[in-house]
Amino acid sequence: MKPTYSPPKIPLSQAIVWILLSTVLVSGSVGMGILYYLHLRDLRTRDDQYNISAIVQTTSHTDALKTVFLAELLDLSIDRPTNLYRFNIEEAKRKLQACSLIKKAEIKKIKPSAIWIDYSMRQPIAFLGDFTNTALDENGFLFPFKPFFTPKKLPEIFLGNLKEFQKVWGSRLKGEHIKLALSLFNLVTKKCCSESMFIRKIDVSKAYAQSHGQRQIVLVFEELLERKINGKWTLCVFPRLVRLNTEQFHQGLANYLALRAFLNKQAGQLSVTEEMNQVRGNEVMVDLRIPHLAYIQLVTS
Secondary structure (H helix, E strand, O other): OOOOOOOOOOOHHHHHHHHHHHHHHHHHHHHHHHHHHHHHHHHHHOOHHHEOOEEEEEOOOOOOOOHHHHHHHOOOOOOOOOEHHHOOHHHHHHHHHOOOOEEEEEEEEEOOOEEEEEEEEOOOOEEEOOOOOEEEOOOOEEEEOOOOOOOOOOOEEEOOOOOOOOOOOOOEOOOHHHHHHHHHHHHHHHHOOEOOEEEEEEEOOOOOOOOOOOOOEEEEEEEEEEEEEOOEEEEEEEEEEEEEOOOOHHHHHHHHHHHHHHHHHHHHHOOEEEEOOEEEEOOEEEEEOOOOOOEEEEOOO
């Protein structure tokens, strides 16, 4: 039988000493590494080579924000350079997302002297007619339209009773009026709008008036129809003002669509005028507030 080998035993005190020495050596190495990193970082924070001098931006939208505007949002300036190693990404994201135009943003550092910004913008679906130069997105957020977007043919939405708004841009509209307006917008764009029919205005300011006789929804459509003028076929715009019952606007809109062919035929008898290089016919009002009844009248200015 072979004798078993047993390593020599180290006294407990000696083992403790070796453990302490190992700990000190490892801690010292880590500490030296941290100190070197901090020293290197401190040198870079004072090195002009790492001052931010470029912004790279990407977005999926055709209407991109100007780089100068993004720099202003982030307080970046050539006169007061910001070092890349002192640039706080989380704080910068908060500044960008505080802008009413920006829905979401991501930022990364690009060494030695640039930052990359990827962002998505709020997309305007309509103008808020109660205020100037104000658009809203599908969720009711408000933001300025000019000079950030290219010209667009968008409808106007009128809500009324917005005097309490101290800060318009950056706010989100809430309440039954905006809920109704967005519901109408989605319904109209899905059921009515086409290349020859456009919604110009949605007015729900009197949709919940205290007097039932005053309650109404007003929609203004524009029909594009060809008319023979001076022997030449010309594309003309025929505006239609449609008044609907608040409680039964779905049925009222369906009734208007049923009348559309008749109205388009009657448009051939309307007089037309040329305004700003556009031939327009007289506006026709179609009142559908009373069930099973349509009151059609020529609007005179």
